Amino acid sequence: MSISLSHIVKTYHKKTHATRKEIKNFYDEATEDYTFWSQDFNMHFGYFSFGKTNPFRRDSMLNEMNTQVLKRLELSPSKQFVADLGCGMGGTMRHFLQRHAALSMIGVTVSDFQVTEGNKLLKKDTAVIIKEDFRNTSIPSNSTDGAIAMESFCHSGHSYDTLKEAYRILKPGKRLVIADAFLKKPPSKLCIGSSYSYKKLCKKWSLEGLGVITTVKKELEKVGFSKVTIEDISPRVAPSVFHVPFAIPLFLLKKLLKREPIKKQSWDNLKASFYALTSGLHMKDFGYYLITAEK
Numbered sequence: 001m002s003i004s005l006s007h008i009v010k011t012y013h014k015k016t017h018a019t020r021k022e023i024k025n026f027y028d029e030a031t032e033d034y035t036f037w038s039q040d041f042n043m044h045f046g047y048f049s050f051g052k053t054n055p056f057r058r059d060s061m062l063n064e065m066n067t068q069v070l071k072r073l074e075l076s077p078s079k080q081f082v083a084d085l086g087c088g089m090g091g092t093m094r095h096f097l098q099r100h101a102a103l104s105m106i107g108v109t110v111s112d113f114q115v116t117e118g119n120k121l122l123k124k125d126t127a128v129i130i131k132e133d134f135r136n137t138s139i140p141s142n143s144t145d146g147a148i149a150m151e152s153f154c155h156s157g158h159s160y161d162t163l164k165e166a167y168r169i170l171k172p173g174k175r176l177v178i179a180d181a182f183l184k185k186p187p188s189k190l191c192i193g194s195s196y197s198y199k200k201l202c203k204k205w206s207l208e209g210l211g212v213i214t215t216v217k218k219e220l221e222k223v224g225f226s227k228v229t230i231e232d233i234s235p236r237v238a239p240s241v242f243h244v245p246f247a248i249p250l251f252l253l254k255k256l257l258k259r260e261p262i263k264k265q266s267w268d269n270l271k272a273s274f275y276a277l278t279s280g281l282h283m284k285d286f287g288y289y290l291i292t293a294e295k
């Protein structure tokens with residue numbers, strides 16, 4: 001592919017801002033497609049653990065990411081209440097609930113589809129998905145024993161107000177765990193290839209932008225969090241990212257064979273997954289991190 005410099009400059013100056021409506025439309029229309037990615041409706045990348053997960057079995061890695069996040073919450077075995085901020089179809093919620101007998105959960109999403117269908121999957125559980133903005137929820141202050149955000153805060157650019165809301169709802173001493181991709185440097189300092197992939201990724205996945213990892217750490221501390229631990233888990237995430245070039249053509253083929261139309265949001269989702277792969281290859285500019293922060 002040859003990309004002219006003027007095209008890149010033009011692309012670079014286009015907005016990355018995604019409105020709540022754009023995000024909602026994207027997830028209302030494209031959530032169903034995630035069954036091609038995960039039988040368990042995990043809408044994130046995976047965590048490869050040698051001897052524990054099979055790199056050819058995607059869901060084993062995606063579920064291992066859930067397990068890693070759960071471990072970092074350090075929940076006690078007693079009654080616990082955890083919020084999933086940007087919960088998708090509740091895949092992670094179901095994973096947690098199967099592993100902690102005294103857990104109840106609340107999930108927050110902007111998508112009506114995820115509220116309706118996700119709650120159906122959770123009907124036997126002590127959990128609910130509500131339609132709210134994770135920057136301003138109705139969850140009471142100091143009420144949760146943990147909060148998680150898996151590939152969701154990128155939709156608001158890992159912004160200060162997003163982190164502040166997570167801090168507000170947590171009980172003192174409890175933890176926020178974020179699993180997401182971040183920039184290693186400001187967008188203006190990305191190389192041409194990274195900059196192109198980044199802009200496309202944000203546009204196709206309706207992301208406000210990825211936070212710069214060093215800035216996000218400072219913002220978390222400014223909000224009031226302590227013991228902020230940043231783990232670069234990019235090598236563990238890479239095996240699941242490499243599933244993208246195989247999973248996507250298969251998904252397209254299935255649709256074509258069934259003579260089903262491919263929605264705009266599905267195309268966007270597919271293209272964004274490819275840009276996630278091309279971004280991931282620029283290891284100097286992008287990284288995938290697990291962040292743990294204590295209130």
Ligand SMILES: C[S@@+](CC[C@H](N)C(=O)[O-])C[C@H]1O[C@@H](n2cnc3c(N)ncnc32)[C@H](O)[C@@H]1O
Binds near residue numbers: 042089111135153156
């Ligand atoms: C990529 S999905 C990840 C879902 C889930 N965390 C998982 O890993 O399976 C991103 C989620 O963030 C949610 N989201 C994006 N912006 C949001 C906002 N401002 N408030 C609440 N949820 C939001 C979307 O509705 C979607 O459920």
